[in-house]
Amino acid sequence: MFEYIVSALTPLNVMLAVFGVAAGTVIGSIPGLTATMAVAVLVPLTFTMAPDSALILMGAIYTGAIYGGAYAAILLNTPGTPSAIATTFDGFPMAKRGDGDLAVSVACLASVFGGLVGALALLLLAPPLAQAALAFGPVEYFWLAIFGLSLIAALSTGDFLKGMIGACFGLLIAMIGVSETSAEVRFTFGSTVLLGGIETVSALIGLYCIPVLIDLVATPNRHLDAPEQTRGFRLPEAFGMLLRNKFNVLRSSVIGTMVGALPGAGGSIAGLVAYSEARRGNKGEPEYGKGNPGGIIATESANNATVGGGFIPTLVLGIPGTPPDAVILGALLVQGVRTGPALFDQGADIVYTFIFGLLLATILMLPVGLLIGRFAYGAIVRAPKSALVPIVAFMTVIGSFAIRNSVSDIAIMITLGVIGWVAAKRGFSASPIVLGLILGRIAEQGFVQTWTIGDAIGNLWGQFFGRPISMVIIALTLLSFLYPFWPQIKRLVSRSTTDTVIDRDPAPTPAVIRDLAAFVIFGAIALIVISQSAGLNPDAAVFPRTIAIGMLCLVVLSIVKLFLTRHVTELQVEGSRLRMIAVPMLMFGAVALIPVLGFEISALLLGVALVFPSQHDSFTPRGWFYLLLGVIVTILSVTLLFGRVLGVPLP
Amino acid sequence: MTIRKTILAAALAALAGSASANDFPPGSVDYIIPFGPGGESDITARFQQPFFQDLFGEQLVVSYQPGGGGAVGWSQLNGLADDGTKIMGINLPHIVIKPEQGDVGFTTEDIAAVYWFHYTPDAIVVKADSDFQTLQDLIDFAKENPRQVIFSGSGKGTANHLAQVQFDDLADIETTYVAFKGTGAAVTALLGNQVTAEWGYTTVGAAQGDAVRMLAVAMEERHPAFPDVPTFKELGFDMVSGAYRGVAVPNSASEEVRQQVADAIATINADAAFQQQMIDGGFALVDVGYGPDMDAFMAEKAEGYIAAARSAEIID
Numbered sequence: 012m013f014e015y016i017v018s019a020l021t022p023l024n025v026m027l028a029v030f031g032v033a034a035g036t037v038i039g040s041i042p043g044l045t046a047t048m049a050v051a052v053l054v055p056l057t058f059t060m061a062p063d064s065a066l067i068l069m070g071a072i073y074t075g076a077i078y079g080g081a082y083a084a085i086l087l088n089t090p091g092t093p094s095a096i097a098t099t100f101d102g103f104p105m106a107k108r109g110d111g112d113l114a115v116s117v118a119c120l121a122s123v124f125g126g127l128v129g130a131l132a133l134l135l136l137a138p139p140l141a142q143a144a145l146a147f148g149p150v151e152y153f154w155l156a157i158f159g160l161s162l163i164a165a166l167s168t169g170d171f172l173k174g175m176i177g178a179c180f181g182l183l184i185a186m187i188g189v190s191e192t193s194a195e196v197r198f199t200f201g202s203t204v205l206l207g208g209i210e211t212v213s214a215l216i217g218l219y220c221i222p223v224l225i226d227l228v229a230t231p232n233r234h235l236d237a238p239e240q241t242r243g244f245r246l247p248e249a250f251g252m253l254l255r256n257k258f259n260v261l262r263s264s265v266i267g268t269m270v271g272a273l274p275g276a277g278g279s280i281a282g283l284v285a286y287s288e289a290r291r292g293n294k295g296e297p298e299y300g301k302g303n304p305g306g307i308i309a310t311e312s313a314n315n316a317t318v319g320g321g322f323i324p325t326l327v328l329g330i331p332g333t334p335p336d337a338v339i340l341g342a343l344l345v346q347g348v349r350t351g352p353a354l355f356d357q358g359a360d361i362v363y364t365f366i367f368g369l370l371l372a373t374i375l376m377l378p379v380g381l382l383i384g385r386f387a388y389g390a391i392v393r394a395p396k397s398a399l400v401p402i403v404a405f406m407t408v409i410g411s412f413a414i415r416n417s418v419s420d421i422a423i424m425i426t427l428g429v430i431g432w433v434a435a436k437r438g439f440s441a442s443p444i445v446l447g448l449i450l451g452r453i454a455e456q457g458f459v460q461t462w463t464i465g466d467a468i469g470n471l472w473g474q475f476f477g478r479p480i481s482m483v484i485i486a487l488t489l490l491s492f493l494y495p496f497w498p499q500i501k502r503l504v505s506r507s508t509t510d511t512v513i514d515r516d517p518a519p520t521p522a523v524i525r526d527l528a529a530f531v532i533f534g535a536i537a538l539i540v541i542s543q544s545a546g547l548n549p550d551a552a553v554f555p556r557t558i559a560i561g562m563l564c565l566v567v568l569s570i571v572k573l574f575l576t577r578h579v580t581e582l583q584v585e586g587s588r589l590r591m592i593a594v595p596m597l598m599f600g601a602v603a604l605i606p607v608l609g610f611e612i613s614a615l616l617l618g619v620a621l622v623f624p625s626q627h628d629s630f631t632p633r634g635w636f637y638l639l640l641g642v643i644v645t646i647l648s649v650t651l652l653f654g655r656v657l658g659v660p661l662p
Numbered sequence: 663m664t665i666r667k668t669i670l671a672a673a674l675a676a677l678a679g680s681a682s683a684n685d686f687p688p689g690s691v692d693y694i695i696p697f698g699p700g701g702e703s704d705i706t707a708r709f710q711q712p713f714f715q716d717l718f719g720e721q722l723v724v725s726y727q728p729g730g731g732g733a734v735g736w737s738q739l740n741g742l743a744d745d746g747t748k749i750m751g752i753n754l755p756h757i758v759i760k761p762e763q764g765d766v767g768f769t770t771e772d773i774a775a776v777y778w779f780h781y782t783p784d785a786i787v788v789k790a791d792s793d794f795q796t797l798q799d800l801i802d803f804a805k806e807n808p809r810q811v812i813f814s815g816s817g818k819g820t821a822n823h824l825a826q827v828q829f830d831d832l833a834d835i836e837t838t839y840v841a842f843k844g845t846g847a848a849v850t851a852l853l854g855n856q857v858t859a860e861w862g863y864t865t866v867g868a869a870q871g872d873a874v875r876m877l878a879v880a881m882e883e884r885h886p887a888f889p890d891v892p893t894f895k896e897l898g899f900d901m902v903s904g905a906y907r908g909v910a911v912p913n914s915a916s917e918e919v920r921q922q923v924a925d926a927i928a929t930i931n932a933d934a935a936f937q938q939q940m941i942d943g944g945f946a947l948v949d950v951g952y953g954p955d956m957d958a959f960m961a962e963k964a965e966g967y968i969a970a971a972r973s974a975e976i977i978d
Contacts, residue, residue, distance in 0.1 A: 047699065047726070055721060058712040145854035149840075189730040189766070192841050194818040194976065196764045203737055203767035207729025274850050275843070328853065329869045330846045337700025337846075341708040344943070351871055415727045415734060460840050464857070467809045467838035550818070550841075658723055660692065 019367035027068040028372040032379045035075020040091045042216045043410015046076035047334040057342045063361050067368030073335045074318045081118040086391040089220035094278030094314035097286035101306030109236035115384035116249040117304045118311045125312030126373035128264035129319025134366050141327035144272040153457025154484040156450040159283040161491035166442040170580040172569045177439040179562035181447020184209050186555045192459040193550035204419040213411030213424040218441040220407050221428020225594050229586025231627035237392045252304045259289045260312045267313030271320020274330045278314040285313030287491050400625035401618040401642045413659045425598045437529045438580035455554040517577035526579045534566040593624040610661040618642045686922035690721035694750045696735025698728040703751045713930045732756050737767025744915040754906035755967040759819045762977040776920045777927040778908035778950040782863035784825035784880040797877040804835035811837040814848040815861040819976045821905035822861040827974035832899045868944030924952035
């Protein structure tokens with residue numbers, strides 16, 4: 012064992028690990044740049060340099076990227092990677108109240124801890140954990156996805172029904188394109204643009220980031236409250252929080268490792284499950300979702316634990332846990348490494364060196380991550396709004412393009428962003444939609460597979476509800492769904508005389524009409540899906556039709572409730588309408604110009620144009636010059652990074 | 663002396679210059695895989711990568727463009743640069759079946775296939791501890807218990823799925839097919855006892871080793887890596903099938919570029935070390951190059967796949 016530690020610790024390898032973690036953190040922090048892309052670009056290095064060094068570099072980039080996803084989640088409310096979705100729930104509220112620096116440090120500590128747990132599990136427990144993961148069949152994946160959805164109950168505290176409708180909407184847009192389970196083309200309305208479905212990462216960018224941008228330009232308020240003086244890393248505070256959450260961080264790391272070991276589940280589910288469990292255990296203040304660091308700790312420790320966890324099935328069974336694992340598996344195969352249970356017994360040197368390299372990279376993430384985190388925080392907090400908006404908007408454009416080199420994905424991203432903004436103002440928050448979108452495909456596959464098997468053996472109910480692991484997940488799901496309503500339930504059970512109906516003033520008629528319009532639109536979407544499903548084969552139709560019928564019921568229920576209570580959950584629209592509209596319009600304009608002017612020119616025009624709607628203070632000519640120069644230089648250098656270093660073919 | 667040297671250098675430079683005008687590759691080559699990483703298409707592209715680099719001194723950059731079961735990539739293929747710097751992985755039966763299922767943004771004729779370099783033969787795989795020792799055991803069980811043999815497999819309308827339909831027909835049995843997302847998920851289901859058997863590829867036998875047993879492979883002759891596994895033909899079922907993988911260029915590419923790309927892939931395919939790596943991985947090499955061979959091959963395959971897909975009721 013010792014010799015592997017020594018071979019992992021050569022100066023070159025340590026240097027590569029530092030570089031890898033740093034590069035990975037930056038890549039992960041930019042929504043749209045994924046660890047998969049970065050690792051895939053590096054594979055040829057394994058042919059020219061020592062393979063173990065190249066593998067350490069890839070592992071370091073991967074683990075850094077999963078941590079880096081937290082920055083954008085905390086500072087911009089936009090998960091840099093899907094793994095960091097649940098980081099936004101508490102990270103952004105923390106940043107809003109001026110604790111962004113603390114949130115970033117907490118995320119770093121939690122990521123390092125989770126990463127270490129995952130890597131140690133890979134080192135010591137890989138074969139038994141891989142066998143345990145095999146006990147998860149289609150039905151367990153289905154219930155796991157539903158468990159992830161149960162968070163909706165918590166995320167839509169304002170209006171549970173609206174949260175559920177949003178989730179159904181997310182589930183339905185996940186069904187667009189060629190169906191995974193039946194190979195049939197669905198809900199594309201004849202458009203080849205929608206053939207490949209809604210790309211998850213670009214949808215995330217749209218739904219989370221565009222509303223932030225629109226709200227940013229509307230008012231002169233600062234994006235995040237800035238501290239009066241720099242406060243360093245706030246490490247003692249962060250450590251204190253981790254200590255107070257010691258059970259949380261341990262449980263979340265274990266959850267992350269286990270979910271990571273399930274092929275195809277991945278960091279986003281791990282983070283959501285860990286978050287859900289942590290929230291239920293929380294007794295302190297503030298609540299989860301309102302800026303409790305426990306939420307960041309749960310998500311970030313869980314998602315970094317999936318890095319080590321994901322390598323378990325990759326190395327033991329030859330079945331990649333996540334897409335970056337798949338790329339690294341390919342590199343190992345080229346090296347002639349044969350994965351399988353024998354790998355750990357016979358001790359293939361390269362694999363052990365790789366695992367120790369992963370541990371090394373995780374430890375190095377502490378100093379590297381803290382430093383970069385501080386820089387990221389400083390940059391976002393100090394940047395003037397009129398620089399922040401154009402640059403972030405440009406990042407959303409290039410990021411959603413880069414995922415699969417598709418210009419139409421940019422347009423879809425902006426469209427979803429506008430939908431997300433309008434919906435959020437009407438009380439349909441983005442998170443349930445995103446959960447539906449992320450979990451929809453996994454849920455559908457599990458559902459159709461379970462259905463097919465259950466139908467064949469003539470025991471549909473037994474397949475869905477009778478398997479031991481499923482029953483545990485179902486129980487946890489019920490707990491998670493009902494937990495937010497626990498106070499009301501307790502009151503009902505104890506037959507307390509206090510009125511359970513929350514007394515609120517009835518909403519004015521225009522607000523009721525606005526809500527009614529929203530419900531009618533969602534109802535119409537459900538009806539369209541139901542009518543479209545009629546022409547599909549049963550495998551392709553069963554899941555979307557079921558969801559659409561459920562959505563229709565929720566819509567009817569909501570309308571009834573609206574008329575009975577006249578209670579409306581909505582957010583006030585503040586600030587200049589013109590500036591708000593300008594953001595998506597300018598972005599759509601830039602997308603339309605890409606085929607004519609090329610990517611660079613369109614991006615530069617977009618950047619310069621967006622300076623104006625986001626500009627609230629008056630500037631000296633000198634100020635203008637530096638502002639525009641900064642925006643242009645940033646856009647050009649990021650374009651170069653994507654085009655040249657990462658090989659993204661920009662149009 | 664110096665003059666002669668200069669002339670020589672000039673002559674050499676001129677030669678190099680004229681040669682580079684139509685040399686392949688013109689620079690680093692982007693090799694786009696229209697699927698995610700980890701599947702057979704990705705693994706074999708990765709196998710080719712170092713050989714390409716050794717042969718041509720240029721990078722072969724593998725990237726992924728997943729979506730729509732390959733349709734996202736293939737529908738964009740013809741918009742790419744046609745100078746030989748962009749090539750894309752193609753798969754059979756996908757490029758034949760997909761366009762038959764509706765408008766997927768490309769037709770089979772749109773795709774300028776220049777080489778098919780290997781295929782993964784279909785195979786029935788069971789776990790090592792399965793009661794089915796032979797193919798006959800499975801058939802006997804299936805005859806007595808219709809639909810109770812449950813196969814996992816990669817996708818619908820794929821080689822695995824068409825093989826299941828074809829074999830049910832040949833053996834006069836009724837089995838159940840459950841589609842999973844890719845071979846990885848189908849194998850996971852097999853190893854976890856979620857299904858009775860898998861309609862997989864010979865590559866599964868290579869990757870899983872002693873953990874699984876292949877009952878038969880759909881090849882003309884036995885696979886060199888599995889001399890003990892019979893072919894379906896030997897056992898009396900006329901079945902040679904699998905998923906073919908190849909390389910295409912944008913259809914605006916010149917005859918010269920098409921031939922050059924085909925030659926490059928052929929050269930790699932002829933390398934003994936590459937062949938050994940492919941065989942160890944459970945792949946079966948084929949060499950269908952650009953030209954009349956390609957047309958005949960595509961016509962024959964298209965006919966077979968479409969017939970199988972019709973009987974599987976995947977297409978009308």
